[in-house]
Amino acid sequence: xxxxxxxxxxxxxxxxxxxxxxxxxxxxxxxxxxxxxxxxxxxxxxxxxxxxxxxxxxxxxxxxxxxxxxxxxxxxxxxxxxxxxxxxxxxxxxxxxxxxxxxxxxxxxxxxxxxxxxxxxxxxxxxxxxxxxxxxxxxx
Amino acid sequence: xxxxxxxxxxxxxxxxxxxxxxxxxxxxxxxxxxxxxxxxxxxxxxxxxxxxxxxxxxxxxxxxxxxxxxxxxxxxxxxxxxxxxxxxxxxxxxxxxxxxxxxxxxxxxxxxxxxxxxxxxxxxxxxxxxxxxxxxxxxxxxxxxxxxxxxxxxxxxxxxxxxx
Numbered sequence: 001x002x003x004x005x006x007x008x009x010x011x012x013x014x015x016x017x018x019x020x021x022x023x024x025x026x027x028x029x030x031x032x033x034x035x036x037x038x039x040x041x042x043x044x045x046x047x048x049x050x051x052x053x054x055x056x057x058x059x060x061x062x063x064x065x066x067x068x069x070x071x072x073x074x075x076x077x078x079x080x081x082x083x084x085x086x087x088x089x090x091x092x093x094x095x096x097x098x099x100x101x102x103x104x105x106x107x108x109x110x111x112x113x114x115x116x117x118x119x120x121x122x123x124x125x126x127x128x129x130x131x132x133x134x135x136x137x138x139x140x
Numbered sequence: 141x142x143x144x145x146x147x148x149x150x151x152x153x154x155x156x157x158x159x160x161x162x163x164x165x166x167x168x169x170x171x172x173x174x175x176x177x178x179x180x181x182x183x184x185x186x187x188x189x190x191x192x193x194x195x196x197x198x199x200x201x202x203x204x205x206x207x208x209x210x211x212x213x214x215x216x217x218x219x220x221x222x223x224x225x226x227x228x229x230x231x232x233x234x235x236x237x238x239x240x241x242x243x244x245x246x247x248x249x250x251x252x253x254x255x256x257x258x259x260x261x262x263x264x265x266x267x268x269x270x271x272x273x274x275x276x277x278x279x280x281x282x283x284x285x286x287x288x289x290x291x292x293x294x295x296x297x298x299x300x301x302x303x304x
Contacts, residue, residue, distance in 0.1 A: 008143075008144070008147060011147050011150070011151075012143075012147075015150070015216060018214050018215065018216045019216050021214060022214065022216060022228050066280060066281075068230060068256055068258075068280055068281070069214075070213050070214065070230055070232060070256070071213060071214050072213055091232075093256055093280075093281055095281060099278065099279065099280045099281075102279075103255065103279040103280065103281060103282035104280065104281050104282070105281075105282065105283070105284045106256070106281035106282065106283065107251075107252070107283070108251065108252035108253060109252070109253075
């Protein structure tokens with residue numbers, strides 16, 4: 001694999017990670033879960049879930065609140081042409097209410113943590129095969 | 141268009157978005173305005189501005205007397221074709237009204253971001269390079285405080301300010 005191929009993989013994987021949070025924050029859970037591999041292993045927030053269906057069933061709990069996941073510090077390490085590791089920070093803002101009638105009052109972020117992802121190239125494109133991590137700070 | 145060409149466009153458009161915030165945060169408002177098309181449709185904080193000239197007035201009125209840092213994250217650029225792209229980002233805005241950091245002798249006190257926004261942007265390829273042709277900013281979270289300078293200016297100018 002040459003340098004150009006490596007950079008292209010890093011770029012495409014970062015895009016998937018960012019796209020995921022846009023979909024989640026817009027409550028488009030069906031499209032969001034499709035950015036995971038079919039046999040994804042999700043180990044975050046105290047859960048140990050296997051497969052897209054199990055992950056999809058875990059989504060949707062925030063029915064009365066608005067959330068934004070601010071994704072930063074992403075590093076994608078290419079293992080080979082079909083596998084990467086990635087780490088990121090996620091700063092989470094979540095408040096009760098919806099912004100349709102105007103901004104929701106807030107006092108800053110509620111949580112900050114680190115994501116650890118493993119991604120694989122599939123026929124659908126790059127997908128998240130493993131998600132782990134740790135929530136380092138919480139204000140709730 | 142192949143994926144390689146798309147990546148190049150995604151990279152160039154991301155750079156324009158970052159450059160815009162670098163310019164406004166450094167008070168380089170004319171350079172910032174020149175990253176928009178002459179017929180730009182711009183909306184933020186419920187204030188609608190049309191065209192580069194009006195945008196430039198709004199940027200100066202809204203930002204010149206305070207200190208702001210727009211932290212842009214989560215940017216996803218989707219290429220429509222060789223000359224059109226759209227993007228989504230989040231902005232965490234750190235803002236102190238009525239004080240210019242360069243006029244003091246140290247950092248300004250703060251309690252965290254003043255607001256967090258969803259940004260939607262349309263970009264077109266022009267003879268000047270990729271430029272922003274439409275910008276729509278929706279404030280999701282905001283600290284409880286009075287109107288910011290842009291909102292006050294817009295009201296003084298008789299512009300309608302919607303609850304965005």
